[in-house]
Amino acid sequence: MNPIPTPPAMPMRPLPVAHDDVVDVDLDVRLSTPSTLVVHARLETAVPEAEGEGGVELALVIPRSRCRGERPLLAALLEAARAAVARATRAGMPAPAPAARRVVTQVAGRPHLILVPDAG
Numbered sequence: 791m792n793p794i795p796t797p798p799a800m801p802m803r804p805l806p807v808a809h810d811d812v813v814d815v816d817l818d819v820r821l822s823t824p825s826t827l828v829v830h831a832r833l834e835t836a837v838p839e840a841e842g843e844g845g846v847e848l849a850l851v852i853p854r855s856r857c858r859g860e861r862p863l864l865a866a867l868l869e870a871a872r873a874a875v876a877r878a879t880r881a882g883m884p885a886p887a888p889a890a891r892r893v894v895t896q897v898a899g900r901p902h903l904i905l906v907p908d909a910g
Contacts, residue, residue: 802894802903811864815897819860820849827852827862831871831895831904833878848874848893850904871906 808814821828829852834845851873856866871893893904 802892802901804903804905805864805867805895805897807864810858812858813861813864813867815902816860817862818896822860823854825854827854827857827860829862829867829870829895831874831893833875834892834894845894846878848878850874850895867904868906871904875906 805817806814818830819827820830829850831848831850832845833848848871850867850870852862852866852870856863862870875891875893891906893906894901895904896902
């Protein structure tokens with residue numbers, strides 16, 4: 791599994807979303823089964839030494855019923871990101887200020903933000 795590169799100077803773009811609220815790019819899929827799609831992401835904070843080099847790896851688990859092919863509905867992706875952040879926080883990751891958190895995934899080798907409004 792390649793880590794998601796996120797140098798501070800690299801501009802982050804939000805994931806593009808189609809008119810029907812489906813994520814409009816092919817995400818970095820870890821696992822694809824008939825019932826779920828698991829997307830690779832990373833939780834980052836403004837205090838990198840709090841979680842070690844590069845952040846905490848996340849697995850965003852999305853029900854297939856909330857996907858169109860390999861592309862999830864935006865609402866399903868956001869729910870999966872919130873759940874993954876909650877799991878990472880319960881697993882002992884220090885809780886920084888909510889505004890300092892961001893969830894990042896990779897699309898075609900470039901990092902993109904998953905805008906999770908209440909990740910804190």
